[in-house]
Amino acid sequence: xxxxxxxxxxxxxxLAGRLAELGHEVTVGTRxxxxxxxxxxxxAMGNPPYADWxxxxxxxxxxxxxDAAAGADLVVNATSGRVSIxxxxxxxxxxxxGKVLLDVANPLxxxxxxPPSLFVSNTDSLAEQIQARFPEARVVKSLNTMNAFxxxxxxxxxxxxxxxxxxxxxxxxxxxxxxxxxxxxxxxxIDLGDLSTARGTESLLPVWxxxxxxxxxxxxxxxxxx
Amino acid sequence: xxxxxxxxxxxxxxLAGRLAELGHEVTVGTRxxxxxxxxxxxxAMGNPPYADWxxxxxxxxxxxxxDAAAGADLVVNATSGRVSIxxxxxxxxxxxxGKVLLDVANPLxxxxxxPPSLFVSNTDSLAEQIQARFPEARVVKSLNTMNAFxxxxxxxxxxxxxxxxxxxxxxxxxxxxxxxxxxxxxxxxIDLGDLSTARGTESLLPVWxxxxxxxxxxxxxxxxxx
Numbered sequence: 001x002x003x004x005x006x007x008x009x010x011x012x013x014x015l016a017g018r019l020a021e022l023g024h025e026v027t028v029g030t031r032x033x034x035x036x037x038x039x040x041x042x043x044a045m046g047n048p049p050y051a052d053w054x055x056x057x058x059x060x061x062x063x064x065x066x067d068a069a070a071g072a073d074l075v076v077n078a079t080s081g082r083v084s085i086x087x088x089x090x091x092x093x094x095x096x097x098g099k100v101l102l103d104v105a106n107p108l109x110x111x112x113x114x115p116p117s118l119f120v121s122n123t124d125s126l127a128e129q130i131q132a133r134f135p136e137a138r139v140v141k142s143l144n145t146m147n148a149f150x151x152x153x154x155x156x157x158x159x160x161x162x163x164x165x166x167x168x169x170x171x172x173x174x175x176x177x178x179x180x181x182x183x184x185x186x187x188x189x190i191d192l193g194d195l196s197t198a199r200g201t202e203s204l205l206p207v208w209x210x211x212x213x214x215x216x217x218x219x220x221x222x223x224x225x226x
Numbered sequence: 227x228x229x230x231x232x233x234x235x236x237x238x239x240x241l242a243g244r245l246a247e248l249g250h251e252v253t254v255g256t257r258x259x260x261x262x263x264x265x266x267x268x269x270a271m272g273n274p275p276y277a278d279w280x281x282x283x284x285x286x287x288x289x290x291x292x293d294a295a296a297g298a299d300l301v302v303n304a305t306s307g308r309v310s311i312x313x314x315x316x317x318x319x320x321x322x323x324g325k326v327l328l329d330v331a332n333p334l335x336x337x338x339x340x341p342p343s344l345f346v347s348n349t350d351s352l353a354e355q356i357q358a359r360f361p362e363a364r365v366v367k368s369l370n371t372m373n374a375f376x377x378x379x380x381x382x383x384x385x386x387x388x389x390x391x392x393x394x395x396x397x398x399x400x401x402x403x404x405x406x407x408x409x410x411x412x413x414x415x416i417d418l419g420d421l422s423t424a425r426g427t428e429s430l431l432p433v434w435x436x437x438x439x440x441x442x443x444x445x446x447x448x449x450x451x452x
Contacts, residue, residue: 122348
C-alpha cells in the first residue's frame with residue numbers, strides 16, 4: 001500500500017519506519033522538504049534531526065504534504081494537533097477525497113505549560129473537526145492514546161497485552177485501519193463506533209499526560225480489563 | 227471509623243454496604259429520610275427502593291445529609307455530580323471542616339441524552355469545584371473511574387488486576403483513602419498528585435460511557451499496563 005505519513009516528528013517517524021518495515025511504500029509529508037532536511041539540531045521534543053533518521057530509513061521518501069498525499073492510498077495524520085488542519089489543507093482536499101485518513105493526533109494545548117489541556121474536548125473532537133473540514137476523507141481515529149513507539153510496535157510492552165481503540169463513520173475504512181493495527185502487533189482492538197467516539201479517546205490524554213508525569217516514562221498503556 | 231456516605235443510589239449503597247461489612251459504622255445521608263424510606267418504586271436508574279436495600283443492610287443507618295456528616299470521621303460524596311455541591315451544602319460546611327471528603331462523583335451531563343458529556347472538564351474538575359467551595363474539607367478524588375460494584379469489591383473482575391487513581395492536596399487524607407481502597411481489595415493504586423489531577427480521571431468518563439455502550443455491561447475496568 002502507498003502510505004503518506006504527514007508529520008516528521010517522533011510519531012511520524014515511528015509510524016513511517018514501521019510501515020516501511022512491513023513492506024509498504026511510505027512517503028513522509030512535510031511543509032518544506034529542504035528546510036526539514038537542512039535542520040541540523042534536535043527539535044523542541046528532543047528528536048534528532050530528520051536527516052539523521054532518514055539516513056537509517058532510506059526506503060522512506062520525503063515530500064511536501066501535497067506530493068506525499070497525492071500518490072497515497074492511505075494518509076496518516078501524525079502532525080501535532082494544533083497544526084493538523086493546516087497540514088491537511090496543505091496536503092490538499094482533492095488528495096484526501098475518498099481516501100482513508102488515519103488520524104493519530106491529539107488536540108493538546110501547551111500554551112499554559114505542562115500538563116497540557118485540550119483545545120477541543122467534551123462535546124467535540126479534533127477527529128470530528130477534521131472530518132467536517134474534509135467531508136470526502138474517510139477519517140478513522142486510532143492510536144492516539146499511547147506513546148509513538150507503542151503505536152507502531154505494541155509488543156514492546158507486556159507482549160502487546162493492552163488496548164487500542166478505533167472510531168470512524170466508514171466501516172470499510174475502519175477495517176483497513178484495523179488490519180494495519182494487527183500488522184503492527186495490536187491484538188486487543190475495540191471499535192467504539194462512529195467518529196464522535198473520538199471524544200472519548202482524545203479525553204484519555206488528560207490522564208495520560210499526568211500518568212507520564214508520575215511514572216516518568218511514556219512506556220505505559222491503557223488496557224480495558226473485562 | 228464513622229463514615230457518612232452521602233447518596234442513596236447504586237454507588238452510595240455499594241460503598242455503604244461494603245464499609246459496613248468491613249466493620250465501619252456507616253450512616254447513609256439523604257435529603258429527606260422519610261421520603262427516601264417511603265419511596266416504593268425503582269428509581270430512574272432501575273435501582274430497587276432504598277427501603278428494600280436497607281432491610282438487608284440493617285447495620286447501615288439512614289439520616290439527613292447534615293446528621294450523617296455531623297458524626298462522621300470520613301465523608302463520602304456518592305451523590306450524582308449535578309447535585310453534589312447542593313448535597314454537601316446541606317451536609318453543612320462545619321460538618322465537613324477538617325474531615326477527609328472522598329469524592330467519587332462525576333460531572334456527567336445527561337441533558338443531551340446518552341452518552342453524557344461533562345458539565346465541567348479539561349481546565350477544571352468537579353473535585354476542584356468541591357474543594358474550592360469547602361476549603362476546609364480534605365478532598366480526595368478516587369474510585370470515580372469504575373462501576374459501583376467494582377469500587378467496593380474490585381476482586382469481582384480479573385481478581386482485582388486493574389487500576390484505581392487517587393488525587394488530592396492533603397497527603398494524610400490520601401493515605402486514609404488509600405488504606406480504605408486496600409481494604410476494599412484494590413491493589414494497583416496510583417497517586418496522580420494534587421487535586422487538579424482529577425481533571426484527568428474525570429476525563430476518563432467520556433470513554434467509559436462509550437465502552438459501556440459497546441461492551442453492554444459495566445463490568446470492565448481501566449488498567450495501566452507498565
